[in-house]
Structure formats: C-alpha cells, structure tokens
Amino acid sequence: MRKIANFVAGVLVIFSLSAAAAETKQTFSPLAEKLPARDFSLKDMDEKTYQLADLRGKVVLINFWATWCPPCRKELPSMERLWQQFSKEDFMVLAINVGEDADTIFAFTGTLEPAPSFPILLDRDSAVLKAWPVRGLPTTFVLDREGRVVYRAVGGREFDNPELVAQLRGLLQNRR
Amino acid sequence: MRFRRIPGGNRNRTVSRSTLVVTALFNLFLFTIASGAETQHNRDPETGIETWEVLDRGVRLSLTQILPDQARAFYLARGFDSDATEVYAKACLFQTVLRNESGGVIAFQLADWRYLTGRRAFRLKLETEWQYEWERRNLPEPARIAFRWAQFPLEQTFEPGDWNQGMMAYPLPRGARFDLRFKWRADGKMFESDLKGVRCAEDR
Numbered sequence: 480m481r482k483i484a485n486f487v488a489g490v491l492v493i494f495s496l497s498a499a500a501a502e503t504k505q506t507f508s509p510l511a512e513k514l515p516a517r518d519f520s521l522k523d524m525d526e527k528t529y530q531l532a533d534l535r536g537k538v539v540l541i542n543f544w545a546t547w548c549p550p551c552r553k554e555l556p557s558m559e560r561l562w563q564q565f566s567k568e569d570f571m572v573l574a575i576n577v578g579e580d581a582d583t584i585f586a587f588t589g590t591l592e593p594a595p596s597f598p599i600l601l602d603r604d605s606a607v608l609k610a611w612p613v614r615g616l617p618t619t620f621v622l623d624r625e626g627r628v629v630y631r632a633v634g635g636r637e638f639d640n641p642e643l644v645a646q647l648r649g650l651l652q653n654r655r
Numbered sequence: 656m657r658f659r660r661i662p663g664g665n666r667n668r669t670v671s672r673s674t675l676v677v678t679a680l681f682n683l684f685l686f687t688i689a690s691g692a693e694t695q696h697n698r699d700p701e702t703g704i705e706t707w708e709v710l711d712r713g714v715r716l717s718l719t720q721i722l723p724d725q726a727r728a729f730y731l732a733r734g735f736d737s738d739a740t741e742v743y744a745k746a747c748l749f750q751t752v753l754r755n756e757s758g759g760v761i762a763f764q765l766a767d768w769r770y771l772t773g774r775r776a777f778r779l780k781l782e783t784e785w786q787y788e789w790e791r792r793n794l795p796e797p798a799r800i801a802f803r804w805a806q807f808p809l810e811q812t813f814e815p816g817d818w819n820q821g822m823m824a825y826p827l828p829r830g831a832r833f834d835l836r837f838k839w840r841a842d843g844k845m846f847e848s849d850l851k852g853v854r855c856a857e858d859r
Contacts, residue, residue, distance in 0.1 A: 605804075
C-alpha cells in the first residue's frame with residue numbers, strides 16, 4: 480500500500496511539473512528546411528492501416544507519445560479538442576504510441592476527458608520513432624499539404640492554445 | 656609598459672595593459688554573477704519529495720527526487736525483472752526537466768555534463784551504457800524501449816518554448832549530496848551553470 484501511495488505521490492509531483500510547462504511559450508517552431516516527411520505505415524488500435532503518403536493534401540499533426548510519459552498524458556485532451564475544432568477541414572491527427580500494446584493504451588485513453596477520437600497508431604518496435612528526428616517524448620511535427628515537415632514542438636503543449644491554432648489555420652489556408 | 660592600439664572612429668585610442676586587466680576582471684565578475692544563478696529548493700509537504708531548480712540565462716533546469724519504490728513500480732510495470740529493477744532503483748534517481756525559456760535556440764549533450772562531489776567531477780552514466788546492462792540481462796525489447804524513452808535525452812536542440820522531462824541516475828548512495836554542472840550551447844558559445852546541493856532520496 481505504501482508503495483502505491485509513493486508511486487501516486489510521485490506521479491502527482493511529476494504532473495505538477497508538467498502543469499508548470501503549460502505556462503511557458505505555446506508555439507510550434509518553424510523548421511528552416513522544409514523536408515519531405517519520412518513515410519510510414521502503421522496500424523491503429525482497430526487494426527486499420529494508415530499510410531502517411533495517403534494523407535498528402537491534408538495538414539497532418541504527428542505526435543509521438545507513451546502512456547507512461549506525464550507530459551504526453553497531459554496534452555492528449557487538448558489534442559482531441561484541436562481535432563474536434565478542425566474536424567470539417569483537411570486536417571489529420573496521428574498520435575503514434577511508442578512500444579505499448581492496444582490494451583494498455585485503451586486502459587489509459589478511457590480515463591481521459593475528452594477521450595481521443597483521432598487515430599492512435601501502434602509503433603510497437605519503435606522503428607518509426609527511430610526513423611524520425613525524435614530525441615525525447617513527447618515530440619510533435621506538423622506537415623503541410625505537400626507532405627513537408629514545417630513545424631516541430633518538443634515537450635508538452637496545449638494544442639488548442641490560440642497561438643498554435645492560428646499557426647495551423649495558416650497552413651490550412653494555403654491551398655496548392 | 657606596452658600599449659595596444661585599437662581603432663576608435665576618427666581617432667586612434669590607446670589602452671594600457673592595466674585597463675585591459677581591469678576590463679577582463681570586470682567581465683569575469685559579470686560572468687561569475689551570470690553563472691552563479693541561485694538554486695531554489697522545494698520540499699513537497701505531503702510527500703516529502705524534494706526539488707532543486709535553477710534558471711540561468713533563460714535555461715531552467717530542475718531535478719525532482721524519484722523514490723526507489725516509485726522506480727520499482729515504474730519498471731516492474733514495463734517488463735523489467737526484479738533483479739534489473741533493483742539495479743536501477745538502487746541508484747540515485749531524479750526526474751529531470753530542462754526548458755528553453757530564452758529567446759534563442761539552445762543545444763545540449765549529456766556527455767558534457769558533470770556531477771560534482773568531494774571536489775571531484777564525474778561524468779554521468781548515460782542511457783546507452785544502461786542499455787548494455789539490459790541487453791546482457793536479456794530484458795525484453797518493450798522494456799528496453801520504455802527505458803530508452805523514459806530517460807532524459809542524451810542530446811537535444813530546443814527552440815524557444817521547447818522542453819523535455821526524463822529520468823537520470825547517479826551512482827551515489829542514499830542521502831548523498833552533489834552539485835550538477837550542466838552545459839548548453841547557444842549562439843556558438845558554450846555556457847554552464849550549477850544546480851547546487853542536490854540530495855539523493857532515502858529509501859523510505
């Protein structure tokens with residue numbers, strides 16, 4: 480019992496650290512070199528396959544995360560609010576979970592409010608994560624309609640923050 | 656006494672060596688102030704868990720104690736066996752958070768960082784070195800993947816507003832104190848600062 484109490488206490492401390500992060504600057508960082516995104520094919524929790532190249536023409540937000548990563552856990556509800564906000568636009572969210580199984584993920588996402596309705600993809604062996612320029616979790620990339628990586632955010636964000644929303648809206652307004 | 660000539664608009668000015676020495680000392684004084692940012696300490700009244708934090712030139716670093724039981728719970732749930740879990744949990748563990756609150760880009764490599772104890776500086780045991788241990792013990796891949804990404808990144812480049820959080824382990828006994836000298840690069844220069852008086856958690 481004491482062990483559980485210690486663990487819960489620790490998680491709370493870690494969450495309080497994450498909460499402080501929300502007070503820091505909320506932007507995506509534009510990348511100097513807009514390189515084509517590395518393609519991948521991953522299944523979601525319902526075994527549906529997603530191929531990144533098939534999403535050309537949409538603005539795509541790709542988030543690398545894990546259920547045991549406190550800032551990842553904290554930012555997921557804001558990602559869902561963002562997803563709902565842009566639901567009628569050419570916008571896609573792909574949340575790529577690193578190394579965990581569907582049962583573990585489902586047990587966690589069921590506790591979230593709002594629960595994620597965007598695709599959660601399973602990168603069980605972390606092969607996609609390793610192929611992308613990621614050093615720590617969470618890391619988020621934004622792709623323009625041409626499939627180029629144009630923004631990056633390292634560390635947790637509040638994705639429905641007005642500054643971030645404005646940056647995405649700017650990309651969505653750029654038609655090919 | 657030698658003099659050094661330096662260009663100065665429409666006329667040339669001369670500066671004595673003593674002036675240069677005074678200027679150098681002044682700059683050194685400024686540097687000392689800038690790099691001597693004060694470490695803040697906080698103890699959670701409910702859990703007793705302690706945090707040390709410093710903000711220096713827009714770079715904020717904090718270390719929060721991870722109790723051995725917390726580490727055990729975390730890694731046992733991620734596929735570590737009890738022996739491997741104990742190897743890691745008996746180290747001096749901290750949740751490390753680094754934020755770039757400056758207006759520019761910063762980059763760091765953990766290989767440059769040192770912890771100081773007993774007037775000696777020691778390099779950190781990096782995640783890649785831990786992985787040799789886990790491979791030797793044949794830990795399953797999901798456990799090693801979780802370990803990799805739960806650790807503080809080996810290197811990183813932060814744009815303004817970026818930050819990371821992750822575990823770091825120091826081979827020190829319970830209750831030991833140390834300073835952490837962390838370094839980062841910005842505008843082509845290397846900066847360093849100390850997080851002072853950090854203390855390893857007791858096994859409660």
